[in-house]
Amino acid sequence: FFKTKSCLEAACLAGAETEDEGRGASWLRQRVAELVADDEQLRNQLQDLPDDYLTGFTPESVARHLQLHRKHAGRLQQRVLLFPEARRGYWSLLMLSKDRAGLLAKLCGVLAIHNFSVLAAQIFTWPDGTVVDVLDVQPIAELKFDEQNWQALEEDLNKAVNYRFDVGLKLHGKKQGFGLGPKRKIQQLQLKVVLDNESSRKYTIIEVYGADAPGALYQLTQTLSDFGLDIHRAKIATEVEQLIDIFYVLQRDGSKLVDPEQQEMVRTTLLKIIGMDEIE
Structure with a gap:
């Protein structure tokens, strides 16, 4: 989380395609190669x-992703796989899928x-079409970690991607349960959407700043999908109920x-989504 937060504050996400990143990736590639020698x-x-994928993770994490991908290559053609880990203060979910x-x-x-509340996320798609998503959640x-039904979570996700689980309807039914207490006023909350075609040669970058609310990430990402936009990279961070999402997107034909x-x-639709949960 703090790495993502620092990167956001330094505006390094918008300038991902830099020479420094290339040099860093080369060094990381060598370290990973040693681990899988x-x-x-x-x-x-x-x-x-x-x-940008390599610079987002430790060499050990990249090696683990590669090993899990090969071990479960056959299943990944049919299913979304989740690999949860308990960390200090949060849980980390690795998701692999086509x-x-x-x-x-x-x-x-x-x-x-x-x-679950998403604290931070790194979303990547490998050139072979493998999705590698790592989300920090609470x-x-x-x-407790061992009390969570991880199998049920994975099953519901697979039902959802196969259109046998209506996520929108289920979330609508939970709205009353989400509002368990009065909302607190958040000082200096940013509510804005920025579309950027200059900072990346390949992608349109969409930055969304809004209030962190249950279901907000679903609404934002589903809206991008509804507009025919594929999310190839994403950085998500939450700080004092301020949600900061940065999506690297392309249209279905591969264009910006x-x-x-x-x-x-x-932009208008995304603004309406983040404005709905604005604290009065």
Whole structure:
């Protein structure tokens, strides 16, 4: 979380494609190669991984992602797999899957349904179409890590991606349960949406600043999917109930979002979403 927060404050997300990142990725690639030195297949796959993905994780984490991907390659063609870990003060969820339209929205929605708050997230798609998402979460209820039904969470996510679980309807039914107490006024809360086609050569970058509220991530990511935008990278952070989301998106044909009219429609719709939960 603090790494993501520092990166956001330094505006490094908008300038991801830099020479410094390239040098850092080269060093990290060498470290990962040492960890998988006895496995030629993983070393070859490592060479294709994007620089921004490599700089987002430790060498040990990248090596683990590669090993899990190969171990479960067959299942990943059919299912979304979750690998939870208990960390100090939060839980980390690694999600591996083949890329699917609206995948991130469904993941965020299912997490909200299961009473999780997302503290931070790193979302990547490998060149072979493998999605590697790592989300830092906290349970809204007072549950211990081993009390959480992780199998049920994974099953609901797989039902959702296969259109056998209506995430939107389930979230609507939980709205009353989310509002368990009076909302506190948040000082200096930012509510804005920025579309940027200059900072990245490849992607349209959409920055969203709003109030952190249950289901907000689902609404935002589902809206982008509804507009025909695929999320290839994302950085999500929450600080004192301020939600900061940065999405790297492309249209379904692989092009940037450049049409001014559609840009305004996306911006206006996202503003309505984050404005709905604005604290009075």
